[in-house]
Amino acid sequence: MTESCKKMLLASIYETYETFWADTFFACRKGCASCCTQSVTITTIEGNNILEYLEEYDVIREDDLAGRLAAATPSLPACTTNQFAGSFLDGKVPEAGAEEWSLAPCIFLAGNCCTIYPARPFACRCFASTAPCGPEGAALLPTAVISLNTAVMQIIEHLDQGGCWGNMIEVLKSLAGLKPTGGGAGPGHKKSKLYISQENPGFLIPPEDEAVVVKYLNTLYMKETAGRTFAEWLH
Numbered sequence: 003m004t005e006s007c008k009k010m011l012l013a014s015i016y017e018t019y020e021t022f023w024a025d026t027f028f029a030c031r032k033g034c035a036s037c038c039t040q041s042v043t044i045t046t047i048e049g050n051n052i053l054e055y056l057e058e059y060d061v062i063r064e065d066d067l068a069g070r071l072a073a074a075t076p077s078l079p080a081c082t083t084n085q086f087a088g089s090f091l092d093g094k095v096p097e098a099g100a101e102e103w104s105l106a107p108c109i110f111l112a113g114n115c116c117t118i119y120p121a122r123p124f125a126c127r128c129f130a131s132t133a134p135c136g137p138e139g140a141a142l143l144p145t146a147v148i149s150l151n152t153a154v155m156q157i158i159e160h161l162d163q164g165g166c167w168g169n170m171i172e173v174l175k176s177l178a179g180l181k182p183t184g185g186g187a188g189p190g191h192k193k194s195k196l197y198i199s200q201e202n203p204g205f206l207i208p209p210e211d212e213a214v215v216v217k218y219l220n221t222l223y224m225k226e227t228a229g230r231t232f233a234e235w236l237h
């Protein structure tokens with residue numbers, strides 16, 4: 003699948019997700035940004051979207067971006083979402099999701115607003131709360147939202163197979179040809195905290211959240227993009 007197809011399907015995922023929750027109340031508002039930290043994970047498709055947006059709208063100069071990436075203190079996850087799901091489905095105890103949670107402000111935050119809002123990745127689109135989070139950033143979400151968010155992250159990683167998966171800082175560094183924070187020689191290296199995006203091994207959906215996730219998946223898989231349904235593009 004070409005990069006432009008992947009980009010088109012990612013846009014369908016975002017659009018379906020936004021419509022799906024359109025009538026649900028969330029407390030999230032412009033200027034409320036304690037959730038905008040350096041703990042966001044993304045894929046190559048999303049990283050390329052961000053870099054294209056930065057260039058097209060001249061948001062940050064190239065040397066300024068390199069400086070911000072170098073100075074960042076990102077959290078470094080221990081495995082991808084699909085690796086985590088795969089271990090779990092194999093009956094193994096998965097590694098922890100992240101070594102530590104970095105609460106440092108996101109490098110794209112300015113005046114409590116996102117400077118790359120139209121190109122923000124799925125992890126930012128799905129992070130929400132039904133009550134204002136407060137300074138420590140604890141969000142309140144129904145489990146069905148969390149289950150759906152995990153399923154959508156699995157689909158995006160599946161779509162990105164062979165690309166990079168990791169903290170946004172690490173993926174952007176890799177795409178820009180900069181040295182990784184976690185050490186190692188790049189995605190897949192045993193010391194690197196940047197991973198290769200994996201095939202979806204199956205979803206992790208508790209029975210009580212199944213109806214919500216299936217409803218979203220049915221809507222997404224039947225959605226037509228460039229003459230084919232999402233499901234046809236995936237298989």
Ligand code: SF4
Nearest residue numbers: 030034036037130135
């Ligand atoms: S998740 Fe929390 S901090 Fe982030 S916008 Fe929503 S209410 Fe505000």
Ligand code: SF4
Nearest residue numbers: 038108110111116126
């Ligand atoms: S990319 Fe934007 S929405 Fe996402 S954490 Fe950074 S500032 Fe917040």
